[in-house]
Amino acid sequence: MLISSLVARSSLVNAPLRLSRFFTQARRVYKEEEPTAPPSPTTEQPGQKYTHFGSKTVLKSTKQKLVGDVFSSVANRYDLMNDVMSLGIHRLWKEHFINKLDAGKRPNSTTPLNFIDVAGGSGDIAFGLLDHAESKFGDNESTMDIVDINADMLKEGEKRAMEQGKYFKDPRVRFLVSNGEVLEEIESDSKDIYTVSFGIRNFTDIQKGLNTAYRVLKPGGMFYCLEFSKIENPLMDLAYQQWAKVLPVMGSMIANDYDSYQYLVESIERFPDQETFKSMIEKAGFKSAGYESLTFGVCAIHWGIKV
Numbered sequence: 001m002l003i004s005s006l007v008a009r010s011s012l013v014n015a016p017l018r019l020s021r022f023f024t025q026a027r028r029v030y031k032e033e034e035p036t037a038p039p040s041p042t043t044e045q046p047g048q049k050y051t052h053f054g055s056k057t058v059l060k061s062t063k064q065k066l067v068g069d070v071f072s073s074v075a076n077r078y079d080l081m082n083d084v085m086s087l088g089i090h091r092l093w094k095e096h097f098i099n100k101l102d103a104g105k106r107p108n109s110t111t112p113l114n115f116i117d118v119a120g121g122s123g124d125i126a127f128g129l130l131d132h133a134e135s136k137f138g139d140n141e142s143t144m145d146i147v148d149i150n151a152d153m154l155k156e157g158e159k160r161a162m163e164q165g166k167y168f169k170d171p172r173v174r175f176l177v178s179n180g181e182v183l184e185e186i187e188s189d190s191k192d193i194y195t196v197s198f199g200i201r202n203f204t205d206i207q208k209g210l211n212t213a214y215r216v217l218k219p220g221g222m223f224y225c226l227e228f229s230k231i232e233n234p235l236m237d238l239a240y241q242q243w244a245k246v247l248p249v250m251g252s253m254i255a256n257d258y259d260s261y262q263y264l265v266e267s268i269e270r271f272p273d274q275e276t277f278k279s280m281i282e283k284a285g286f287k288s289a290g291y292e293s294l295t296f297g298v299c300a301i302h303w304g305i306k307v
Ligand SMILES: COc1cc(O)cc(C/C=C(\C)CC/C=C(\C)CC/C=C(\C)CC/C=C(\C)CC/C=C(\C)CCC=C(C)C)c1O
Pocket: 070, 071, 074, 077, 078, 081, 082, 085, 086, 087, 089, 090, 198, 231, 236, 237, 239, 240, 243, 260, 261, 263, 264, 295, 296, 298
C-alpha cells in the first residue's frame, strides 16, 4: 500500500515527462547491459583492467572520477535525500552503529583515542562518535580525522560543523581529502578506531581499502563498517526491490539527478553479501570479524580487530 501509493503520488508530479524519462532510463540501463559481466570484488585479480560502476563495466582507471562526479552532484542534497529515500531510517542505523561501537576515552584512562572516519563526507558518523564519547564518557580529548576523496562532500561536513558551532576549526578534528584505498597521509599503526559508513561500496578496490584500514590501525584497534548488504527474507527483498525502483525517480524529482540514484541502487546490488564481506575483512588480517544485519539486511554493521 505504502509503496504503491508513493509511486502513484510520484506520478502525479510532471507525470508525462518524469515517468517517460523513468522508463526510457530503465530501458537505457538495461539495453546498455555490458557484454561481459564485470569482475566481482572477490574475483577481481590484480592488474584487472575493468571494474563495475553500478551495473556498468568501466575501465578501472575511470571509476574514481565517475564516483567523484556522483558525489559532487549529490553533495548539496545529501541529507535531504537520505531522509526521503530511507524515510529517516538511516538516522536509526547510524545511531545504532555509534552506540554499538561505544567508543571513547574512559574516565579512568589518561590516553585519548585516535579516530578516523573514512568516506566521512557529511560528518554524520564522525560528529556522532565525538558527541557520544563526550556525553557518555566525558571525553573531549580524543581526535578525529574525517577523510573523504570528494572535497564537495567534505565541504558539507565542514558547513555542518560551522552551523552547529562544534568541531569547526577544532584542533582535535581534521578534514582530509584523501583516497580511502591508500590514506597516504595516515601513519601505519596510528589509529584506535577506523569507521566507514556507506562508503566502501564506492571504492574501486574494496579489498585494498580493507588492507589499508588494517595498516593504519594500532594493534588492538577496531574496524567498524556500516554498509548496504543483502536482505535475507525473499518477501522483504521483493518489497525492497519495489522501493528501490522509486529512488532514481525521487533523485530526479528532488535533486534533478536520476543517474546518481540509479548508481546508488546498482552499487548496492553489486556489493558483496554479509558473509562474503566478512571473509574479505578476515583476508585483510582482521580477527574476530563479525556482522549484524539491520532492517532485514538492507544494511549491516561489520567489524574486526587488528591483533
Ligand atoms: C550515490 O550514492 C548515494 C547518494 C546519496 O544521496 C546517499 C547515499 C547513502 C544512502 C543512504 C544513507 C540511505 C539510502 C536509502 C536507501 C537505499 C533506501 C533504504 C530502504 C529502506 C530503509 C526500506 C527498505 C524496505 C524494505 C526492507 C521493505 C520492508 C518494509 C520496511 C522495512 C518498512 C519501512 C519501509 C520503507 C522505509 C519504505 C548514497 O550512497
